[in-house]
Amino acid sequence: MYLEISNPMDYHVGLYIRLSKEDENEGPSESVNNQRSMLEEFVKQHRLSVFDTYVDDGWSGTNYDRPDFQRLIADIEAKKVNMVITKDLSRLGRDYILTGHYMERYFPEHRVRYISLLDGIDTGVDSTANDITPFRAIMNDMYAKDISKKIASVKHDKQRKGLFIGGKPVYGYKMHPTEKNKIVIDEAAAPVVRRIFGMALSGMSCRQIATRLNEEHVPTPATYAGLPVGKPGPYTGLWSSERISDMLQNETYIGNMVQGRSRKINYKTKKCIRQQPKDWVVVVGTHEPLIDRETFDKVRRLVDSRRHTRSRTYDFLLKGLIFCHECGYPLAVLNRKNAKGEDVLYFVCRTYQRFTKAGACTCHSIKEQVVTQAVVERVREVCRNYLQAEKLLPIAKQEIVKAQAEADHEKEIAALKAKIDSLSAHLDQVYLDKLSGLLDEADFQRVYQKVKGDRAALEQRLSQIDRPDFSPERQNDLAKELVERFLATAPTNREVLVSLIERVELTEEKEVILHFRFRELEQKG
Structure with missing residues (x-):
């Protein structure tokens, strides 16, 4: 999977292990032990020297304030660690923007070599696995986002009730x-x-x-x-x-x-x-x-x-990304009516807008739609150069398997069955209390109807639980669907734009300049 590490004595390795927050109630989980075993086997095989092992047990991958991750960063800053190894890219983190920051900027600037074992990523060698890392990080998020939507829908259903x-x-x-x-x-x-x-x-x-x-x-x-x-x-x-x-x-x-x-x-x-x-x-x-x-x-x-009317705001695809090339400030957006009376958004320089009489900067006025289309076409070109369905399909399958494993309903089913059994036993006891004269007829009917209703509600919930289909055919269909959706929407997807583009600059001559978060996209795109 990797080129041989020819100079192992040059490296001081930090082994980083993270257990997802969803599994934090598992206690000392086998997940941590499995990661540790895999990393130590790799280190032993390549005769590497381990400076320390960093474990964040029960921490979400979207949170980069994890205590041991911050300790790892401190040791990198102190030049005690110059190689970081994780089981896979998602262990480093699940926020694609910050993951890209560490991989493409922070680690190279601090001369740190990063290796992800299962993903085949090794920044010390030139490989195709490294080339599609930005998109791998985005794909890593997409299925997790779908799961979060389902959880949110359950909460919303309770609110509606x-x-x-x-x-x-x-x-x-x-x-x-x-x-x-x-x-x-x-x-x-x-x-x-x-x-x-x-x-x-x-x-x-x-x-x-x-x-x-x-x-x-x-x-x-x-x-x-x-x-x-x-x-x-x-x-x-x-x-x-x-x-x-x-x-x-x-x-x-x-x-x-x-x-x-x-x-x-x-x-x-x-x-x-x-x-x-x-x-x-x-x-x-x-x-x-x-x-x-x-x-x-x-x-x-x-x-x-007593309320005052507030000014109107507008939403557009490049919000927060578009800047003036000359003065460096964010561009403002204005609404103007065209000849047909339709609303049309225009970008203008905020500095010029505020200090027109002082001659600060120039107007830069241009239709928002024109700039957005130019950016979308540039991103579409980058996607064509880097994204092929056959390369993304294995990644999508891998993420779906992980997500399905985390979406286990067995615990909830077992808990519901236990509660139903408990209520059934309660009903039996209530009936015996009635026969023995401990409960009169009125109290018996009141308690009986309430417990019976509670049990019926739990039985209905048990019948409504979706048991996930783990068949290979279903996993393959989901993976294809995820890849197709990603390829179709990537160029106009707000998340993709924010993850790939650091800023868009508009020059006085109406030229659009893109600054990508990943340097290789600027060089090869």
Whole structure:
């Protein structure tokens, strides 16, 4: 698989092992032992000297703040390690942008040779396996993204049913003491909520209400809940007008379950972005209201009357990637009507836009569609040079097998069967209690119907679990489908563009210059 390492004494090896976060409950997993055994066998075979072994057990590949990975980087910086070996590329990481950064920039700049055993990647030799590494990293993500969508759909289904799936209920409510996914009024915080609505109804602004609460040293929702503060600032522990405004418009207080107000950017990061109200999941009448509907509507109208109109923003494929070649600043996008009255987006230099009279830079005005088409054609050319279905098919098969192995439903099935058996035993005991006179007829019917209903719900869930098809034919079909979809959408896929392109520059003469994240694409593309 590899050329012989002719000078093993020149290398100080760091063996890196990572166990996926999905398997972190497995304890000291065989996965770690298998990786260690494979890496040590390779080292022994090639007579290499190991400086240290770095193990991140239970850490996601999308998180590069792993403790032992950072320790490895520190040893590289200290020139203690100049060769890194992993079982496969996904052990290094599953974020294709950062994986490319380490492979194509960081390791070469620090004279570190990187070897991935199962993928056949060795940056110390020239091979075709190295050439398609950028696309291998992207393919490595695609199937994982599909799995994350399925998990998100399950959570969304619970939200649509009005079940609370968050960490902490909104201020003024708490979790039900016995029923899961249900909230009840928190009598300790409820008077503060009612008072806030009362002050708003009297005509006080959100800022005035926040000032009054701060003067009276009323604990904020975060302080009341005992939530930890990451970076304390001068306004930590104080009410804000934004917090008051958010509360006054939250339909949770009138008995409606409001969820999906924010969502994670993607499965690789914990950072969340706020959703538009039209995208929230609202289920009416799921719990006891704190505020009556009439008061809530009056307060909302008062808050809306003070709101200012915000400027419109536009979405386009090259957002965040397009820059002025002359001044280096991001280009702005403007909307102009054409002769037919249709909206047309134009790129213009932001520096010129702000300092026109000073003669700073030039306009650079050009249709967004023209620049986007030029970039797409350039990326399509790169894809034609590097991507062949027959080369991507084995990678797709490998990732599908890994994903299917991680999507094991057997544990959930076993847990459901155990619960069903337990409820059946409970029904038998209830019937015996009735016969022995411990339960009267009314209590028997109440308990019997509830337990029977719970068991029926679990049996329905058991019948709905999809058992994955692990047959070779199905795996091959999925792999072909994944490759075809990737090849068809790659040039216009936002993720592919961001992963391949570092920045796009537009010159004064309307020339489009692409700077790729991977140097070999600039040289060979």
